Amino acid sequence: xxxxxxxxxxxxADLMPWSVAPPRRxxxxxxxxxxxxxxxxxxxxxxxxxxxxxxxxxxTRSRTLHSAVGQLPGQSGxxxxxxxxxxxxxxxxxxxxxxxxxxxxxxxxRLIDAARPELWRVADERQVFAVEQTVVPDSPGPVLxxxxxxxxxxxxxxRVRPLYRRPGxxxxxxxxxxLTHLGTRLGHSPEPLDVLAWTVAVTRGGRGGHVVPLTADxxxxxxxxxxxxxxxxxxxxxxxxxxxxxGRRPYVRAPLPARPLDLHYDRDxxxxxxxxxxxxxxxxxxxxxEVGGVRVLEQWLAAxxxxxxxxxxxxxxxxxxxxxxxxxxxxxxxxxxxxxxLRPQQAELRVETPITAAELRKAGVLPAPDAARRPASVLxxxxxxxxxxxxxx
Numbered sequence: 001x002x003x004x005x006x007x008x009x010x011x012x013a014d015l016m017p018w019s020v021a022p023p024r025r026x027x028x029x030x031x032x033x034x035x036x037x038x039x040x041x042x043x044x045x046x047x048x049x050x051x052x053x054x055x056x057x058x059x060t061r062s063r064t065l066h067s068a069v070g071q072l073p074g075q076s077g078x079x080x081x082x083x084x085x086x087x088x089x090x091x092x093x094x095x096x097x098x099x100x101x102x103x104x105x106x107x108x109x110r111l112i113d114a115a116r117p118e119l120w121r122v123a124d125e126r127q128v129f130a131v132e133q134t135v136v137p138d139s140p141g142p143v144l145x146x147x148x149x150x151x152x153x154x155x156x157x158x159r160v161r162p163l164y165r166r167p168g169x170x171x172x173x174x175x176x177x178x179l180t181h182l183g184t185r186l187g188h189s190p191e192p193l194d195v196l197a198w199t200v201a202v203t204r205g206g207r208g209g210h211v212v213p214l215t216a217d218x219x220x221x222x223x224x225x226x227x228x229x230x231x232x233x234x235x236x237x238x239x240x241x242x243x244x245x246x247g248r249r250p251y252v253r254a255p256l257p258a259r260p261l262d263l264h265y266d267r268d269x270x271x272x273x274x275x276x277x278x279x280x281x282x283x284x285x286x287x288x289x290e291v292g293g294v295r296v297l298e299q300w301l302a303a304x305x306x307x308x309x310x311x312x313x314x315x316x317x318x319x320x321x322x323x324x325x326x327x328x329x330x331x332x333x334x335x336x337x338x339x340x341x342l343r344p345q346q347a348e349l350r351v352e353t354p355i356t357a358a359e360l361r362k363a364g365v366l367p368a369p370d371a372a373r374r375p376a377s378v379l380x381x382x383x384x385x386x387x388x389x390x391x392x393x
Contacts, residue, residue, distance in 0.1 A: 026113030077108030126169035132158030134292035135205030197228030
């Protein structure tokens, strides 16, 4: 992480004041690495009746087959009680179900204990979600990730901080006056995405939470923003596909089995083994890449090969390893290897002309007003409430 020469760096919670706890699902089956399994699970649920449907649903105190809830903002899920629901599965959407693990979700409010509608209201093609991760001492893993799709989880006690408070990239979720103050100190006004890029590059764990050292040095700022922009591009994976140099690109050297049982990494051969299947080269830096003290690749693979309880909806899975998973795995290996290569540049960033929290308080930027810590009002559309009624926001 970057070298810091002061102890009064501002907190992320103060610079990006509006935050939301990640959704609380209550049940795992509405999420899966493939969309086809979700549609099959939905059909199985609706074909069941009475106690069988209830058991498959996995009710909680927050959600049962008789819960009356409104529609998720921007989604087409129904609002009739699930006990008498019928019809096709709502079209699954991409979500972030763990560090670097994009999966699919049935976007139906009736299936999710606490969906956090305020996040769904601002989720669009312009949005970027900053996701706090667990800080592990002496771990080189990032403590702040970024996602273009809605995150379903964060680190222990972590929060989700959207870059924008309104759809369409409107009203940045930054302390009022921060951009102006940075512009005065740096000699130019940064864009909100530049601030997030800098933040992703330099955020570290601190005693009071996630800490963001700020600099008044234009050259250091420019270097940090350039580095952070590349990190954002790799984390979001929503543009040109990243590639390792020729000779270092991972390939399938032996076909992967339909249902891999034994997964093993050979460090000497830089090879990921799926029974008789082989992918290489897989750099040790990619295999060892951790977030919150957990290896990202191991967690990603476990989500696709781990056991499921028989007779549950989660047990409805692909009969064989789908080809898209292989493509996603190769890209993930590439992303992690390229991110690991950026660590020396992060370590070289030195914030020796700091903008301290005391300076921001003196300038009136901090503390952010209470209104900045609450979601913005969204009044330009209707949302369907329980049983087809319309809720006006």
